[in-house]
Amino acid sequence: MxxxxxxxxxxxxxxxxxxxxxxxxxxxxxxxxxxxxxxxxxxxxxxxxxxxxxxNTSFNAEELTVVWQSINVEHNCHYCVPAHSAIAASMKVDQGAYSGDGEHRFRFYREHLNSTHWVHDIFNLSVHDGQF
Structure with a gap:
């Protein structure tokens, strides 16, 4: 190690x-x-x-957290997931916003999909991928 x-x-x-x-x-x-x-x-x-x-983007605290956590989970980062969970708690973000639970499940689905898409295809985005 x-x-x-x-x-x-x-x-x-x-x-x-x-x-x-x-x-x-x-x-x-x-x-x-x-x-x-x-x-x-x-x-x-x-x-x-x-x-x-x-x-400093237009993302609110929940959207920032969804993007961060989507990328962290996609990379299977055992350090980043709990670190950003603590950051989310300090920003008063409901855990459901980034865990995909309950009422938030579809509210932030677009941010989740876009984030994981960027992780996999960051250099392959084209105008056909839609509005980001």
């Missing part, structure tokens, strides 16, 4: 230290994923920028 270093503000590469501070400002702590990514400052910065851009 691969072992990763979990960096802190004290032992992170110099270029990552301000990024670690940004993580603390955004999340109240340094998530383990960020602590690992600190090994490569450009990777951590890219992840933070993409995260911010995604959160």
């Amino acid at each position: 691969t072992e990763f270093t979990l960096y802190t503000a004290e032992n992170a590469p110099e270029e990552s230290k301000s990024l670690m501070a940004d993580s603390v400002a955004a999340f109240g702590m340094v998530p383990n994923l960020h602590a690992v990514m600190a090994e490569a400052p450009t990777l951590l910065k890219g992840y933070q920028v993409l995260h911010e851009l995604f959160q």
Whole structure:
């Protein structure tokens, strides 16, 4: 099994230290994923920028969560699913919105399908795939 270093503000590469501070400002702590990514400052910065851009889309909290969790489940990520479940809870998102249960089952089905489609065919989208 691969072992990763979990960096802190004290032992992170110099270029990552301000990024670690940004993580603390955004999340109240340094998530383990960020602590690992600190090994490569450009990777951590890219992840933070993409995260911010995604959160600044027109998606509401439920839609963001459905997209995140659809991708996490599709990739069978045992770290991301519980992490984003906790994030969803902090955003007051009903678990049914991303678990496919109850009244939400069809409400967010389009977001789920589009997300899994992107995972499988990200480079094969065409105008025939419809409106996204």
